[in-house]
Amino acid sequence: xQSVTQPDIHITVSEGASLELRCNYSYGATPYLxxxxxxxxxxxxxxxxxxxxxxxxxxxxxFEAEFKRSxxxxxxxxxxxxxxxxxxxxxxxxxxxxxxxxxxxKGTSLLVTP
Amino acid sequence: KAGVTQTPRYxxxxxxxxxxxxCSPISGHRSVxxxxxxxxxxxxxxxxxxSETQRNKxxxxxxxxxxxxxxxxxEMNVSTLELGDSALYLxxxxxxxxxxxxxxxxxxxxxxx
Numbered sequence: 001x002q003s004v005t006q007p008d009i010h011i012t013v014s015e016g017a018s019l020e021l022r023c024n025y026s027y028g029a030t031p032y033l034x035x036x037x038x039x040x041x042x043x044x045x046x047x048x049x050x051x052x053x054x055x056x057x058x059x060x061x062x063f064e065a066e067f068k069r070s071x072x073x074x075x076x077x078x079x080x081x082x083x084x085x086x087x088x089x090x091x092x093x094x095x096x097x098x099x100x101x102x103x104x105x106k107g108t109s110l111l112v113t114p
Numbered sequence: 115k116a117g118v119t120q121t122p123r124y125x126x127x128x129x130x131x132x133x134x135x136x137c138s139p140i141s142g143h144r145s146v147x148x149x150x151x152x153x154x155x156x157x158x159x160x161x162x163x164x165s166e167t168q169r170n171k172x173x174x175x176x177x178x179x180x181x182x183x184x185x186x187x188x189e190m191n192v193s194t195l196e197l198g199d200s201a202l203y204l205x206x207x208x209x210x211x212x213x214x215x216x217x218x219x220x221x222x223x224x225x226x227x
Binding site: 036092106 | 215
């Protein structure tokens, strides 16, 4: 069965520290991979996406993610976290032929401390 | 370009009523998808419309339905509301065929009393 797992429900980091949010997927087809961020009461904002090509993708707000096919992972990273990065982060997976039915992980809530 | 817009932003209904939510996609986008977001189930795909045709459907009961108009605007309808339908309903639009990026609206917060 297709699935997306974000193992960490909550993560707390200090401002200025590095961040890595984990995402693992199980998909039969070649996946399309996304990271979205959601602030309280808001919709989802796309951070970055991977369709093919270079496995290290750059996104907005200084985020990057690396696709590792052998590990079925697409982890999100940021070298230095800002207080404004506190939000809910969602990993999502789609597949060619599935139309636009994205399969989302449960999300990781990021808290940034001073 | 203007983003995806959803109306209304907030709704309060009572059990048994029906509700219609509206979504206007980004100009030029022909695909509209709907998602339900709840604390317990997370984000779940409802359905997707492309050029007025439902192309994909998630695992939701028939009380949930939708449609798309010739200008790509979409509506979703929930009949006979249940308490469990309380959720944030998100609409997303995409420009072309499968594999493109979905851009989300701010959502409609539905509360069923």
